[in-house]
Amino acid sequence: MSTVEHSVSPGSCVLLAALMAIAAAGCSGQQCPEQRLQKALQEAGEQKEKIFPLAGRVSVDGMPPAYDPRYPVIVMLIDREKSNEPTTTRRFIECDPEGRFSFSSYDRDDGVKPGRYLVAIAKLERTAVRAYVGPDQFHNRYNDPDKNAQDGTFRIDHNAPGKRDYDFHLTIAGNDPVEKPGPHAITQIP
Numbered sequence: 001m002s003t004v005e006h007s008v009s010p011g012s013c014v015l016l017a018a019l020m021a022i023a024a025a026g027c028s029g030q031q032c033p034e035q036r037l038q039k040a041l042q043e044a045g046e047q048k049e050k051i052f053p054l055a056g057r058v059s060v061d062g063m064p065p066a067y068d069p070r071y072p073v074i075v076m077l078i079d080r081e082k083s084n085e086p087t088t089t090r091r092f093i094e095c096d097p098e099g100r101f102s103f104s105s106y107d108r109d110d111g112v113k114p115g116r117y118l119v120a121i122a123k124l125e126r127t128a129v130r131a132y133v134g135p136d137q138f139h140n141r142y143n144d145p146d147k148n149a150q151d152g153t154f155r156i157d158h159n160a161p162g163k164r165d166y167d168f169h170l171t172i173a174g175n176d177p178v179e180k181p182g183p184h185a186i187t188q189i190p
Contacts (some may be wrong), residue, residue: 010155019066025083053167054158055102056166058095058121060138061173067097071137076186078145080116080155094136100163113139113154114159118145121168122186139177142170144185147178 057062058073059067065073076092079085091112094103123137126171136143155166181187 018164023131033082041044048106049113050160051105051111051113052158052160052162053102053109053164054156054162054166055100055109055164056168058099058101058168058170060099060162060170062169064097065095065100065159065170071123071125072132073099074132074186074189075102076120076122076144077112078118078120080118080149083118083149083184084159086187091180092189110156117156117158118148119154119156119166120145120148120186121170124186124188130189132189134181136181136185136187138170138172139179140181140185140187141172141175141178143187144178146182148182 025180031145041095057112058075060066074094075091076087076090078090091103093101103112104110105112120143121138122134124134125134127133142154144147145154156166
């Protein structure tokens with residue numbers, strides 16, 4: 001699966017660089033990737049959290065979303081306990097051409113930590129590697145966590161053993177667009 005995931009938070013750039021170097025290096029000398037990961041986390045003052053798979057698929061009117069790499073479909077997780085966090089601190093991932101997504105933390109497709117999440121989905125224009133701007137090509141129908149909190153489909157209680165088959169069926173045809181996005185709607189990711 002070819003998806004791109006992003007999560008930006010203080011200190012995560014240094015940790016992410018260390019984790020990427022570890023993944024690329026493979027086993028050499030005395031330390032294997034798991035040992036290097038533990039060392040990088042320790043040096044960053046972090047501990048490896050328990051994580052569980054979180055993956056699935058987004059469809060639009062029963063079909064995979066129309067794929068355009070300039071306008072990827074983005075799935076964002078919003079911690080229900082911290083729903084007012086800035087967009088830049090939230091985990092998000094791009095869907096692949098079939099609408100599939102899979103979050104990663106330490107290794108590809110390994111998942112995220114347990115939690116109570118809201119899911120917001122948007123189709124935004126990519127302006128840089130980690131930057132996206134609106135308007136939302138889904139016309140604000142599914143990008144508002146406040147609105148999505150009212151629909152059980154977009155509330156996830158994520159815990160062991162995880163789940164790899166979330167299915168988000170978006171209805172565009174016959175579903176009126178939302179002209180003005182809500183105050184917490186995902187309209188850009190700087």
